[in-house]
Amino acid sequence: MLELQRNVIFGQFVDTGSPVHRLDVRIKLMSTALLILASFLIDGFLGFLLLLPLLVVLQAVSRIPFGFVVRGSGIFLAFLAVILVFQVFFYPGEVSRGGLLWEWGFLSISTDGLRFAALLGLRVLLLYHATTMLMLTTSLVDLTNGLELLFGPLQRLRVPVNELVLVGVISVKFVPIFISEVERLSRAYTARGVPFDEGGPITRARRLGRLLVPVFVGGFRRADLLTTAMDVRCYRGGRGRTKLRQLSATMTDWIVLLLVVAWVIAAWQLPALLLS
Amino acid sequence: MNEEVARETPLVELRDLRYSYLEGTPRAVEAIRGVSFSVRRGERVGLIGPTQSGKSTVVYALAHLLRLKEGQVFHEGEDIASPGYDRAALRREVGVVFQRPDFQVLEDVVGKDVAFGPTAAGVPARETRERVEESLEAVGLSYPEFRLRYVHALSGGQKRRVALAGVLAMHAPLLVLDEPMAGLDPRGRQELFELFKRLREQRDLTMIVCSSSLADTSLLCERLIVLHEGRVVMDGPVNEVIAEAERLQEFGIALPGPVALAREMRKVFPDLSPDLLTETELEEALLARLGANRA
Numbered sequence: 350m351l352e353l354q355r356n357v358i359f360g361q362f363v364d365t366g367s368p369v370h371r372l373d374v375r376i377k378l379m380s381t382a383l384l385i386l387a388s389f390l391i392d393g394f395l396g397f398l399l400l401l402p403l404l405v406v407l408q409a410v411s412r413i414p415f416g417f418v419v420r421g422s423g424i425f426l427a428f429l430a431v432i433l434v435f436q437v438f439f440y441p442g443e444v445s446r447g448g449l450l451w452e453w454g455f456l457s458i459s460t461d462g463l464r465f466a467a468l469l470g471l472r473v474l475l476l477y478h479a480t481t482m483l484m485l486t487t488s489l490v491d492l493t494n495g496l497e498l499l500f501g502p503l504q505r506l507r508v509p510v511n512e513l514v515l516v517g518v519i520s521v522k523f524v525p526i527f528i529s530e531v532e533r534l535s536r537a538y539t540a541r542g543v544p545f546d547e548g549g550p551i552t553r554a555r556r557l558g559r560l561l562v563p564v565f566v567g568g569f570r571r572a573d574l575l576t577t578a579m580d581v582r583c584y585r586g587g588r589g590r591t592k593l594r595q596l597s598a599t600m601t602d603w604i605v606l607l608l609v610v611a612w613v614i615a616a617w618q619l620p621a622l623l624l625s
Numbered sequence: 626m627n628e629e630v631a632r633e634t635p636l637v638e639l640r641d642l643r644y645s646y647l648e649g650t651p652r653a654v655e656a657i658r659g660v661s662f663s664v665r666r667g668e669r670v671g672l673i674g675p676t677q678s679g680k681s682t683v684v685y686a687l688a689h690l691l692r693l694k695e696g697q698v699f700h701e702g703e704d705i706a707s708p709g710y711d712r713a714a715l716r717r718e719v720g721v722v723f724q725r726p727d728f729q730v731l732e733d734v735v736g737k738d739v740a741f742g743p744t745a746a747g748v749p750a751r752e753t754r755e756r757v758e759e760s761l762e763a764v765g766l767s768y769p770e771f772r773l774r775y776v777h778a779l780s781g782g783q784k785r786r787v788a789l790a791g792v793l794a795m796h797a798p799l800l801v802l803d804e805p806m807a808g809l810d811p812r813g814r815q816e817l818f819e820l821f822k823r824l825r826e827q828r829d830l831t832m833i834v835c836s837s838s839l840a841d842t843s844l845l846c847e848r849l850i851v852l853h854e855g856r857v858v859m860d861g862p863v864n865e866v867i868a869e870a871e872r873l874q875e876f877g878i879a880l881p882g883p884v885a886l887a888r889e890m891r892k893v894f895p896d897l898s899p900d901l902l903t904e905t906e907l908e909e910a911l912l913a914r915l916g917a918n919r920a
Contacts, residue, residue: 352646352647352691352692354647355647355648355649355650358650361652363650363651363652365651413651414650414651416649417649417650417651420649421650533728534731536685536690536728537723537728537729537731538731539688539690539716540688540690540716540721540723540729541716541729541731541741541742541745541791541792541795542713542716542717542741542742542745542746542795543745544712544713544716546712547712547713563731
Protein backbone atom coordinates (compact mmCIF):
# COMPACT_ATOMS: atom_id res chain seq x y z
CA MET A 350 0.00 0.00 0.00
CA LEU A 351 2.72 2.39 0.96
CA GLU A 352 4.52 1.81 -2.30
CA LEU A 353 1.63 1.35 -4.66
CA GLN A 354 3.63 2.30 -7.73
CA ARG A 355 5.30 -1.09 -7.61
CA ASN A 356 1.92 -2.72 -8.04
CA VAL A 357 0.24 -0.57 -10.65
CA ILE A 358 2.35 0.09 -13.74
CA PHE A 359 -0.41 1.24 -16.05
CA GLY A 360 0.61 4.45 -17.78
CA GLN A 361 4.25 4.33 -16.67
CA PHE A 362 7.11 4.85 -19.11
CA VAL A 363 10.25 2.82 -18.43
CA ASP A 364 13.14 3.82 -20.63
CA THR A 365 15.53 0.93 -21.21
CA GLY A 366 16.68 2.28 -24.57
CA SER A 367 15.80 -1.00 -26.27
CA PRO A 368 15.05 -1.41 -29.99
CA VAL A 369 11.34 -1.49 -29.11
CA HIS A 370 11.70 1.92 -27.48
CA ARG A 371 13.44 3.23 -30.58
CA LEU A 372 10.82 1.97 -33.03
CA ASP A 373 8.89 4.65 -34.85
CA VAL A 374 5.95 5.49 -32.67
CA ARG A 375 3.44 5.21 -35.54
CA ILE A 376 4.61 1.67 -36.21
CA LYS A 377 4.21 0.88 -32.52
CA LEU A 378 0.71 2.35 -32.50
CA MET A 379 -0.31 0.45 -35.60
CA SER A 380 1.13 -2.79 -34.24
CA THR A 381 -0.74 -2.29 -30.98
CA ALA A 382 -3.93 -1.64 -32.92
CA LEU A 383 -3.33 -4.84 -34.86
CA LEU A 384 -2.84 -6.83 -31.69
CA ILE A 385 -6.04 -5.37 -30.27
CA LEU A 386 -7.80 -6.33 -33.46
CA ALA A 387 -6.32 -9.81 -33.17
CA SER A 388 -7.70 -10.16 -29.66
CA PHE A 389 -11.19 -9.79 -31.15
CA LEU A 390 -10.64 -11.83 -34.31
CA ILE A 391 -8.91 -14.89 -32.93
CA ASP A 392 -11.45 -17.43 -31.85
CA GLY A 393 -9.62 -20.38 -30.43
CA PHE A 394 -6.80 -21.39 -28.13
CA LEU A 395 -4.53 -22.38 -30.99
CA GLY A 396 -4.68 -18.86 -32.39
CA PHE A 397 -3.59 -17.35 -29.10
CA LEU A 398 -0.87 -19.98 -28.80
CA LEU A 399 0.42 -18.97 -32.24
CA LEU A 400 0.50 -15.35 -31.17
CA LEU A 401 2.39 -16.09 -27.96
CA PRO A 402 5.93 -16.20 -29.50
CA LEU A 403 5.41 -12.70 -30.88
CA LEU A 404 4.60 -11.38 -27.43
CA VAL A 405 7.53 -13.24 -25.90
CA VAL A 406 9.90 -11.73 -28.47
CA LEU A 407 8.45 -8.29 -27.87
CA GLN A 408 8.89 -8.64 -24.12
CA ALA A 409 12.46 -9.93 -24.44
CA VAL A 410 13.59 -7.28 -26.92
CA SER A 411 12.05 -4.47 -24.88
CA ARG A 412 14.30 -5.43 -21.93
CA ILE A 413 11.43 -4.76 -19.54
CA PRO A 414 11.44 -7.60 -17.00
CA PHE A 415 8.38 -9.81 -17.31
CA GLY A 416 8.19 -10.15 -13.52
CA PHE A 417 7.90 -6.39 -13.23
CA VAL A 418 4.96 -6.35 -15.63
CA VAL A 419 3.24 -9.21 -13.84
CA ARG A 420 3.67 -7.73 -10.37
CA GLY A 421 2.66 -4.35 -11.67
CA SER A 422 -0.57 -5.87 -12.93
CA GLY A 423 -1.51 -7.62 -9.70
CA ILE A 424 -4.60 -5.56 -9.02
CA PHE A 425 -5.75 -5.85 -12.63
CA LEU A 426 -5.19 -9.60 -12.69
CA ALA A 427 -7.10 -10.11 -9.45
CA PHE A 428 -9.97 -8.09 -10.86
CA LEU A 429 -9.92 -10.11 -14.07
CA ALA A 430 -9.93 -13.38 -12.12
CA VAL A 431 -13.05 -12.34 -10.21
CA ILE A 432 -14.84 -11.41 -13.42
CA LEU A 433 -13.90 -14.70 -15.04
CA VAL A 434 -15.19 -16.68 -12.07
CA PHE A 435 -18.51 -14.88 -12.48
CA GLN A 436 -18.40 -15.67 -16.19
CA VAL A 437 -18.07 -19.35 -15.43
CA PHE A 438 -20.81 -19.51 -12.83
CA PHE A 439 -23.29 -17.36 -14.68
CA TYR A 440 -22.57 -18.57 -18.22
CA PRO A 441 -25.58 -17.29 -20.14
CA GLY A 442 -25.22 -19.26 -23.37
CA GLU A 443 -26.69 -22.53 -24.45
CA VAL A 444 -24.97 -25.46 -22.74
CA SER A 445 -24.27 -28.38 -25.04
CA ARG A 446 -25.37 -31.86 -23.99
CA GLY A 447 -23.07 -33.53 -21.57
CA GLY A 448 -21.24 -30.25 -21.08
CA LEU A 449 -22.74 -29.58 -17.69
CA LEU A 450 -20.28 -30.41 -14.92
CA TRP A 451 -21.97 -29.03 -11.81
CA GLU A 452 -25.19 -27.23 -11.03
CA TRP A 453 -26.67 -25.62 -7.96
CA GLY A 454 -29.72 -23.40 -8.31
CA PHE A 455 -28.85 -20.71 -10.84
CA LEU A 456 -25.12 -21.39 -10.57
CA SER A 457 -23.51 -23.84 -12.93
CA ILE A 458 -20.18 -24.93 -14.29
CA SER A 459 -20.08 -26.22 -17.83
CA THR A 460 -17.33 -26.94 -20.33
CA ASP A 461 -18.83 -24.26 -22.60
CA GLY A 462 -18.75 -21.74 -19.76
CA LEU A 463 -15.15 -22.60 -18.93
CA ARG A 464 -14.10 -22.36 -22.57
CA PHE A 465 -15.87 -19.05 -22.99
CA ALA A 466 -14.34 -17.61 -19.83
CA ALA A 467 -10.86 -18.83 -20.75
CA LEU A 468 -11.07 -17.28 -24.21
CA LEU A 469 -12.40 -14.04 -22.76
CA GLY A 470 -9.55 -14.04 -20.28
CA LEU A 471 -6.99 -14.50 -23.06
CA ARG A 472 -8.56 -11.70 -25.09
CA VAL A 473 -8.44 -9.28 -22.19
CA LEU A 474 -4.88 -10.32 -21.32
CA LEU A 475 -3.72 -9.74 -24.89
CA LEU A 476 -5.46 -6.39 -24.97
CA TYR A 477 -3.89 -5.41 -21.66
CA HIS A 478 -0.42 -6.66 -22.52
CA ALA A 479 -0.32 -4.91 -25.88
CA THR A 480 -1.42 -1.54 -24.50
CA THR A 481 0.76 -1.83 -21.40
CA MET A 482 3.83 -2.59 -23.49
CA LEU A 483 3.03 0.41 -25.69
CA MET A 484 2.88 2.69 -22.63
CA LEU A 485 5.98 1.20 -21.02
CA THR A 486 8.06 1.73 -24.15
CA THR A 487 6.73 5.05 -25.42
CA SER A 488 7.22 8.48 -23.91
CA LEU A 489 4.38 10.93 -23.53
CA VAL A 490 5.71 13.23 -26.24
CA ASP A 491 6.17 10.40 -28.74
CA LEU A 492 2.73 9.05 -28.00
CA THR A 493 1.11 12.43 -28.62
CA ASN A 494 3.09 13.03 -31.81
CA GLY A 495 2.34 9.60 -33.15
CA LEU A 496 -1.37 9.77 -32.50
CA GLU A 497 -1.60 13.26 -33.97
CA LEU A 498 0.16 12.13 -37.13
CA LEU A 499 -1.88 8.96 -37.45
CA PHE A 500 -5.21 10.68 -37.03
CA GLY A 501 -4.08 13.86 -38.76
CA PRO A 502 -6.10 13.24 -41.95
CA LEU A 503 -9.30 13.33 -39.86
CA GLN A 504 -8.72 17.03 -39.35
CA ARG A 505 -10.06 17.61 -42.83
CA LEU A 506 -13.36 16.30 -41.57
CA ARG A 507 -13.15 18.93 -38.81
CA VAL A 508 -12.41 16.37 -36.15
CA PRO A 509 -10.42 18.17 -33.41
CA VAL A 510 -7.64 15.54 -33.50
CA ASN A 511 -5.05 17.50 -31.54
CA GLU A 512 -7.39 18.23 -28.68
CA LEU A 513 -8.74 14.69 -28.54
CA VAL A 514 -5.27 13.17 -28.58
CA LEU A 515 -4.07 15.55 -25.90
CA VAL A 516 -7.02 14.78 -23.64
CA GLY A 517 -6.56 11.05 -24.20
CA VAL A 518 -2.85 11.08 -23.51
CA ILE A 519 -3.21 13.29 -20.45
CA SER A 520 -5.88 11.08 -18.97
CA VAL A 521 -3.69 8.01 -19.38
CA LYS A 522 -0.66 9.72 -17.96
CA PHE A 523 -2.67 10.99 -15.01
CA VAL A 524 -2.97 7.42 -13.78
CA PRO A 525 0.57 7.25 -12.32
CA ILE A 526 0.07 10.72 -10.86
CA PHE A 527 -3.11 9.61 -9.15
CA ILE A 528 -1.33 6.57 -7.87
CA SER A 529 1.45 8.60 -6.31
CA GLU A 530 -1.22 10.85 -4.85
CA VAL A 531 -2.91 7.84 -3.24
CA GLU A 532 0.48 6.74 -1.95
CA ARG A 533 1.17 10.14 -0.46
CA LEU A 534 -2.23 10.37 1.19
CA SER A 535 -2.10 6.86 2.59
CA ARG A 536 1.29 7.71 4.06
CA ALA A 537 -0.18 10.82 5.69
CA TYR A 538 -3.13 8.87 7.08
CA THR A 539 -0.85 6.15 8.36
CA ALA A 540 1.44 8.66 10.06
CA ARG A 541 -1.55 10.23 11.74
CA GLY A 542 -2.98 7.05 13.15
CA VAL A 543 -5.17 5.49 10.45
CA PRO A 544 -2.95 2.67 9.22
CA PHE A 545 -3.17 1.71 5.56
CA ASP A 546 -0.65 -1.07 5.90
CA GLU A 547 -2.59 -3.18 8.39
CA GLY A 548 -5.82 -5.12 8.50
CA GLY A 549 -7.53 -7.51 6.14
CA PRO A 550 -8.54 -6.77 2.55
CA ILE A 551 -11.99 -5.48 3.55
CA THR A 552 -10.64 -3.10 6.20
CA ARG A 553 -8.08 -1.83 3.71
CA ALA A 554 -10.68 -1.39 0.99
CA ARG A 555 -12.93 0.52 3.38
CA ARG A 556 -10.07 2.79 4.32
CA LEU A 557 -9.33 3.41 0.65
CA GLY A 558 -12.79 4.99 0.45
CA ARG A 559 -11.48 7.83 2.59
CA LEU A 560 -9.04 8.74 -0.15
CA LEU A 561 -11.65 9.13 -2.87
CA VAL A 562 -12.63 12.71 -2.16
CA PRO A 563 -9.12 14.11 -1.55
CA VAL A 564 -7.74 12.37 -4.64
CA PHE A 565 -10.62 13.66 -6.72
CA VAL A 566 -10.24 17.21 -5.43
CA GLY A 567 -6.48 16.96 -5.95
CA GLY A 568 -7.13 15.88 -9.54
CA PHE A 569 -9.19 18.99 -10.21
CA ARG A 570 -6.53 21.19 -8.67
CA ARG A 571 -3.87 19.55 -10.79
CA ALA A 572 -5.94 19.88 -13.95
CA ASP A 573 -6.42 23.56 -13.19
CA LEU A 574 -2.70 23.99 -12.71
CA LEU A 575 -1.99 22.18 -15.96
CA THR A 576 -4.34 24.42 -17.93
CA THR A 577 -2.68 27.50 -16.47
CA ALA A 578 0.75 26.09 -17.29
CA MET A 579 -0.36 25.42 -20.88
CA ASP A 580 -1.84 28.89 -21.18
CA VAL A 581 1.33 30.45 -19.85
CA ARG A 582 3.33 28.60 -22.48
CA CYS A 583 0.90 29.76 -25.18
CA TYR A 584 -0.57 26.38 -25.99
CA ARG A 585 -3.24 26.73 -28.66
CA GLY A 586 -3.46 23.28 -30.12
CA GLY A 587 -0.85 21.58 -32.24
CA ARG A 588 -2.09 22.95 -35.58
CA GLY A 589 0.58 24.54 -37.70
CA ARG A 590 3.23 23.71 -35.15
CA THR A 591 6.60 22.59 -36.41
CA LYS A 592 8.67 19.94 -34.70
CA LEU A 593 12.36 19.84 -33.93
CA ARG A 594 12.48 16.09 -34.27
CA GLN A 595 10.67 14.88 -37.37
CA LEU A 596 9.39 11.35 -37.21
CA SER A 597 10.62 9.20 -40.04
CA ALA A 598 10.07 5.49 -40.28
CA THR A 599 13.08 3.51 -41.48
CA MET A 600 13.13 0.26 -43.41
CA THR A 601 13.43 -1.67 -40.13
CA ASP A 602 10.25 -0.03 -38.83
CA TRP A 603 8.31 -1.10 -41.90
CA ILE A 604 9.69 -4.62 -41.71
CA VAL A 605 8.57 -4.86 -38.10
CA LEU A 606 5.09 -3.72 -39.05
CA LEU A 607 4.97 -6.21 -41.90
CA LEU A 608 6.06 -8.96 -39.53
CA VAL A 609 3.34 -8.09 -37.03
CA VAL A 610 0.71 -8.00 -39.78
CA ALA A 611 1.81 -11.39 -41.10
CA TRP A 612 1.94 -12.89 -37.64
CA VAL A 613 -1.51 -11.64 -36.69
CA ILE A 614 -3.02 -12.91 -39.93
CA ALA A 615 -1.35 -16.26 -39.39
CA ALA A 616 -2.61 -16.55 -35.83
CA TRP A 617 -6.09 -15.63 -37.01
CA GLN A 618 -6.35 -17.81 -40.15
CA LEU A 619 -3.96 -20.71 -39.62
CA PRO A 620 -5.95 -22.59 -36.95
CA ALA A 621 -8.98 -22.81 -39.26
CA LEU A 622 -6.79 -24.07 -42.10
CA LEU A 623 -4.98 -26.55 -39.88
CA LEU A 624 -8.16 -27.96 -38.39
CA SER A 625 -10.12 -28.21 -41.62
CA MET B 626 27.40 9.40 34.77
CA ASN B 627 28.72 8.58 31.31
CA GLU B 628 28.22 4.90 31.91
CA GLU B 629 24.67 5.52 32.92
CA VAL B 630 24.02 7.42 29.72
CA ALA B 631 25.65 4.69 27.68
CA ARG B 632 23.57 2.01 29.32
CA GLU B 633 20.32 3.80 28.64
CA THR B 634 18.57 2.39 25.57
CA PRO B 635 18.48 4.96 22.79
CA LEU B 636 15.03 6.20 21.89
CA VAL B 637 15.72 5.63 18.22
CA GLU B 638 18.42 3.64 16.59
CA LEU B 639 19.17 3.04 12.92
CA ARG B 640 21.51 0.17 12.13
CA ASP B 641 22.89 0.18 8.62
CA LEU B 642 19.56 1.25 7.14
CA ARG B 643 19.40 0.76 3.38
CA TYR B 644 16.43 1.59 1.26
CA SER B 645 15.53 1.64 -2.41
CA TYR B 646 12.31 3.06 -3.72
CA LEU B 647 10.48 0.87 -6.25
CA GLU B 648 12.83 -1.96 -5.40
CA GLY B 649 12.75 -4.82 -7.89
CA THR B 650 11.55 -2.62 -10.74
CA PRO B 651 13.56 -1.05 -13.56
CA ARG B 652 12.87 2.31 -11.94
CA ALA B 653 14.43 1.45 -8.59
CA VAL B 654 16.19 4.33 -6.86
CA GLU B 655 18.64 3.77 -4.05
CA ALA B 656 17.88 6.46 -1.47
CA ILE B 657 19.76 5.26 1.62
CA ARG B 658 22.98 3.28 1.47
CA GLY B 659 23.71 2.30 5.05
CA VAL B 660 22.78 4.89 7.65
CA SER B 661 23.49 4.25 11.31
CA PHE B 662 22.94 6.57 14.24
CA SER B 663 21.08 6.63 17.50
CA VAL B 664 19.23 9.35 19.31
CA ARG B 665 18.86 9.44 23.08
CA ARG B 666 15.76 10.64 24.86
CA GLY B 667 15.67 14.42 25.15
CA GLU B 668 18.32 14.93 22.50
CA ARG B 669 17.79 17.45 19.72
CA VAL B 670 19.40 16.34 16.54
CA GLY B 671 19.67 18.13 13.22
CA LEU B 672 19.77 15.91 10.14
CA ILE B 673 21.25 17.94 7.35
CA GLY B 674 22.15 17.27 3.77
CA PRO B 675 21.41 18.59 0.31
CA THR B 676 18.37 17.42 -1.62
CA GLN B 677 18.46 13.73 -2.58
CA SER B 678 20.67 12.96 0.39
CA GLY B 679 18.02 10.69 1.90
CA LYS B 680 16.67 12.84 4.71
CA SER B 681 12.99 12.29 3.98
CA THR B 682 13.54 8.56 3.64
CA VAL B 683 15.05 8.50 7.12
CA VAL B 684 12.02 10.43 8.38
CA TYR B 685 9.63 7.90 6.84
CA ALA B 686 11.65 5.01 8.24
CA LEU B 687 11.41 6.38 11.79
CA ALA B 688 7.61 6.06 11.74
CA HIS B 689 7.65 2.88 9.65
CA LEU B 690 6.10 4.50 6.61
CA LEU B 691 8.22 2.37 4.26
CA ARG B 692 8.65 -1.34 3.62
CA LEU B 693 11.36 -2.05 6.18
CA LYS B 694 13.44 -5.15 6.66
CA GLU B 695 14.11 -6.49 10.11
CA GLY B 696 17.12 -5.37 12.10
CA GLN B 697 17.36 -1.86 10.69
CA VAL B 698 15.23 0.49 12.76
CA PHE B 699 14.80 0.24 16.51
CA HIS B 700 12.50 2.22 18.75
CA GLU B 701 13.26 1.98 22.46
CA GLY B 702 15.37 -1.05 21.66
CA GLU B 703 12.62 -2.87 19.79
CA ASP B 704 12.85 -3.74 16.11
CA ILE B 705 9.94 -1.89 14.52
CA ALA B 706 9.89 -4.23 11.52
CA SER B 707 9.64 -7.43 13.53
CA PRO B 708 6.39 -9.30 13.03
CA GLY B 709 3.77 -8.49 15.62
CA TYR B 710 5.30 -5.12 16.49
CA ASP B 711 2.57 -2.61 17.32
CA ARG B 712 3.03 -0.06 14.54
CA ALA B 713 -0.01 1.94 15.59
CA ALA B 714 1.61 2.51 19.00
CA LEU B 715 4.86 3.51 17.28
CA ARG B 716 3.06 6.14 15.25
CA ARG B 717 1.53 7.56 18.39
CA GLU B 718 5.06 7.89 19.78
CA VAL B 719 6.67 9.37 16.68
CA GLY B 720 5.09 12.62 15.50
CA VAL B 721 6.14 13.32 11.95
CA VAL B 722 5.67 16.77 10.46
CA PHE B 723 6.01 16.34 6.71
CA GLN B 724 7.87 18.66 4.43
CA ARG B 725 4.69 20.06 2.93
CA PRO B 726 1.66 20.68 5.11
CA ASP B 727 -0.56 19.90 2.13
CA PHE B 728 0.76 16.35 2.39
CA GLN B 729 -0.34 16.12 5.96
CA VAL B 730 -3.47 18.12 6.62
CA LEU B 731 -6.32 15.70 6.03
CA GLU B 732 -9.45 17.59 7.07
CA ASP B 733 -10.93 20.77 5.68
CA VAL B 734 -11.46 22.60 8.96
CA VAL B 735 -8.58 23.50 11.29
CA GLY B 736 -10.11 22.19 14.51
CA LYS B 737 -11.16 18.92 12.91
CA ASP B 738 -7.73 18.38 11.47
CA VAL B 739 -5.91 18.95 14.74
CA ALA B 740 -8.35 16.53 16.37
CA PHE B 741 -7.69 13.88 13.72
CA GLY B 742 -4.78 12.14 15.45
CA PRO B 743 -6.24 12.00 18.97
CA THR B 744 -9.60 10.84 17.56
CA ALA B 745 -7.93 8.06 15.58
CA ALA B 746 -6.04 7.06 18.72
CA GLY B 747 -9.34 6.80 20.64
CA VAL B 748 -8.76 9.74 22.98
CA PRO B 749 -12.08 10.73 24.64
CA ALA B 750 -13.86 13.69 23.03
CA ARG B 751 -13.43 16.00 25.98
CA GLU B 752 -9.71 15.44 26.22
CA THR B 753 -9.39 15.74 22.44
CA ARG B 754 -11.00 19.17 22.59
CA GLU B 755 -8.57 20.22 25.31
CA ARG B 756 -5.64 18.94 23.30
CA VAL B 757 -6.81 20.79 20.18
CA GLU B 758 -7.03 24.05 22.11
CA GLU B 759 -3.70 23.51 23.81
CA SER B 760 -1.92 22.55 20.57
CA LEU B 761 -3.34 25.42 18.55
CA GLU B 762 -2.35 27.89 21.25
CA ALA B 763 1.09 26.26 21.44
CA VAL B 764 1.72 26.94 17.76
CA GLY B 765 0.46 30.49 18.16
CA LEU B 766 -2.98 30.15 16.55
CA SER B 767 -5.83 31.34 18.71
CA TYR B 768 -8.27 28.51 19.30
CA PRO B 769 -11.54 30.52 19.12
CA GLU B 770 -10.37 32.32 16.00
CA PHE B 771 -8.94 29.41 14.02
CA ARG B 772 -11.01 26.45 15.21
CA LEU B 773 -13.57 26.76 12.41
CA ARG B 774 -11.37 28.25 9.70
CA TYR B 775 -10.96 26.38 6.42
CA VAL B 776 -7.46 25.01 5.94
CA HIS B 777 -7.27 25.85 2.25
CA ALA B 778 -7.87 29.52 3.02
CA LEU B 779 -4.82 29.74 5.30
CA SER B 780 -1.40 31.06 4.38
CA GLY B 781 1.56 28.72 3.94
CA GLY B 782 2.95 29.52 7.38
CA GLN B 783 -0.42 29.06 9.05
CA LYS B 784 -0.96 25.73 7.31
CA ARG B 785 2.39 24.58 8.59
CA ARG B 786 1.35 25.54 12.10
CA VAL B 787 -1.88 23.61 11.73
CA ALA B 788 0.08 20.55 10.57
CA LEU B 789 2.39 20.95 13.55
CA ALA B 790 -0.53 21.40 15.95
CA GLY B 791 -2.04 18.19 14.56
CA VAL B 792 1.13 16.35 15.50
CA LEU B 793 1.53 18.04 18.89
CA ALA B 794 -2.03 17.02 19.76
CA MET B 795 -0.91 13.39 19.59
CA HIS B 796 1.40 14.08 22.56
CA ALA B 797 4.18 12.16 20.86
CA PRO B 798 7.44 12.25 22.82
CA LEU B 799 9.49 12.24 19.61
CA LEU B 800 8.97 15.03 17.13
CA VAL B 801 10.39 14.59 13.63
CA LEU B 802 10.36 17.70 11.47
CA ASP B 803 11.08 17.41 7.76
CA GLU B 804 12.28 20.73 6.34
CA PRO B 805 10.12 22.76 8.73
CA MET B 806 11.27 26.11 7.35
CA ALA B 807 11.12 25.41 3.61
CA GLY B 808 9.11 27.87 1.57
CA LEU B 809 8.52 30.37 4.37
CA ASP B 810 9.27 34.07 4.22
CA PRO B 811 11.84 35.46 6.70
CA ARG B 812 9.13 36.51 9.14
CA GLY B 813 7.40 33.15 8.98
CA ARG B 814 10.76 31.48 9.55
CA GLN B 815 11.52 33.64 12.54
CA GLU B 816 8.11 32.98 14.07
CA LEU B 817 8.38 29.26 13.54
CA PHE B 818 11.88 29.29 14.91
CA GLU B 819 10.73 31.05 18.09
CA LEU B 820 7.92 28.51 18.32
CA PHE B 821 10.31 25.55 18.14
CA LYS B 822 12.53 27.12 20.75
CA ARG B 823 9.53 27.61 23.01
CA LEU B 824 8.36 24.03 22.47
CA ARG B 825 11.83 22.79 23.21
CA GLU B 826 11.83 24.58 26.54
CA GLN B 827 8.24 23.91 27.57
CA ARG B 828 7.89 20.28 26.63
CA ASP B 829 10.22 17.43 27.27
CA LEU B 830 10.56 16.56 23.59
CA THR B 831 13.11 14.64 21.65
CA MET B 832 13.47 16.38 18.31
CA ILE B 833 14.91 15.38 14.97
CA VAL B 834 15.01 18.32 12.58
CA CYS B 835 15.77 17.65 8.92
CA SER B 836 16.92 20.48 6.74
CA SER B 837 19.17 21.34 3.88
CA SER B 838 20.08 24.52 5.70
CA LEU B 839 22.63 24.56 8.48
CA ALA B 840 21.24 27.90 9.65
CA ASP B 841 17.84 26.37 10.46
CA THR B 842 19.18 23.46 12.45
CA SER B 843 22.32 24.73 14.14
CA LEU B 844 20.37 26.94 16.55
CA LEU B 845 17.65 24.42 17.36
CA CYS B 846 19.84 21.38 17.90
CA GLU B 847 22.86 20.36 19.93
CA ARG B 848 24.01 17.67 17.58
CA LEU B 849 24.24 17.51 13.81
CA ILE B 850 24.25 14.52 11.52
CA VAL B 851 25.27 15.21 7.94
CA LEU B 852 23.90 12.97 5.21
CA HIS B 853 25.42 12.80 1.78
CA GLU B 854 24.22 10.52 -0.99
CA GLY B 855 22.44 8.27 1.46
CA ARG B 856 25.28 7.91 3.94
CA VAL B 857 26.20 9.55 7.24
CA VAL B 858 29.35 11.56 6.60
CA MET B 859 29.56 13.63 9.80
CA ASP B 860 28.01 13.24 13.23
CA GLY B 861 28.83 15.34 16.27
CA PRO B 862 28.11 18.41 18.40
CA VAL B 863 27.10 21.49 16.43
CA ASN B 864 30.35 23.41 16.93
CA GLU B 865 32.50 20.45 15.92
CA VAL B 866 30.56 19.92 12.72
CA ILE B 867 30.54 23.61 11.87
CA ALA B 868 34.27 23.82 12.49
CA GLU B 869 34.82 21.59 9.47
CA ALA B 870 33.58 24.17 7.01
CA GLU B 871 35.58 22.80 4.07
CA ARG B 872 34.07 19.36 4.37
CA LEU B 873 30.60 20.83 4.71
CA GLN B 874 31.13 22.81 1.55
CA GLU B 875 32.27 19.66 -0.20
CA PHE B 876 28.87 18.15 0.65
CA GLY B 877 27.05 21.18 -0.68
CA ILE B 878 26.13 22.68 2.69
CA ALA B 879 26.64 26.39 3.18
CA LEU B 880 27.66 27.82 6.53
CA PRO B 881 25.10 30.07 8.24
CA GLY B 882 25.77 33.78 7.51
CA PRO B 883 27.14 34.80 10.92
CA VAL B 884 29.32 31.68 11.12
CA ALA B 885 30.84 32.33 7.71
CA LEU B 886 31.42 35.95 8.70
CA ALA B 887 33.05 34.92 11.96
CA ARG B 888 35.36 32.57 10.04
CA GLU B 889 36.47 35.39 7.78
CA MET B 890 36.99 37.67 10.78
CA ARG B 891 39.11 35.09 12.50
CA LYS B 892 41.73 35.80 9.85
CA VAL B 893 42.02 39.27 11.39
CA PHE B 894 41.24 38.31 14.98
CA PRO B 895 42.64 34.80 15.39
CA ASP B 896 41.47 34.58 19.00
CA LEU B 897 37.78 34.93 18.09
CA SER B 898 35.84 31.94 19.46
CA PRO B 899 34.91 29.38 16.79
CA ASP B 900 31.58 28.62 18.51
CA LEU B 901 29.72 31.77 17.46
CA LEU B 902 26.43 30.92 15.80
CA THR B 903 24.28 34.06 15.75
CA GLU B 904 24.75 37.70 14.84
CA THR B 905 24.26 38.67 18.48
CA GLU B 906 26.97 36.29 19.69
CA LEU B 907 29.32 37.54 17.01
CA GLU B 908 28.56 41.14 17.86
CA GLU B 909 29.19 40.58 21.57
CA ALA B 910 32.41 38.73 20.90
CA LEU B 911 33.61 41.49 18.59
CA LEU B 912 32.70 44.20 21.08
CA ALA B 913 34.50 42.36 23.84
CA ARG B 914 37.46 41.91 21.54
CA LEU B 915 37.56 45.56 20.51
CA GLY B 916 36.96 46.68 24.09
CA ALA B 917 39.88 44.52 25.19
CA ASN B 918 42.06 46.06 22.50
CA ARG B 919 41.15 49.56 23.56
CA ALA B 920 41.97 48.73 27.17
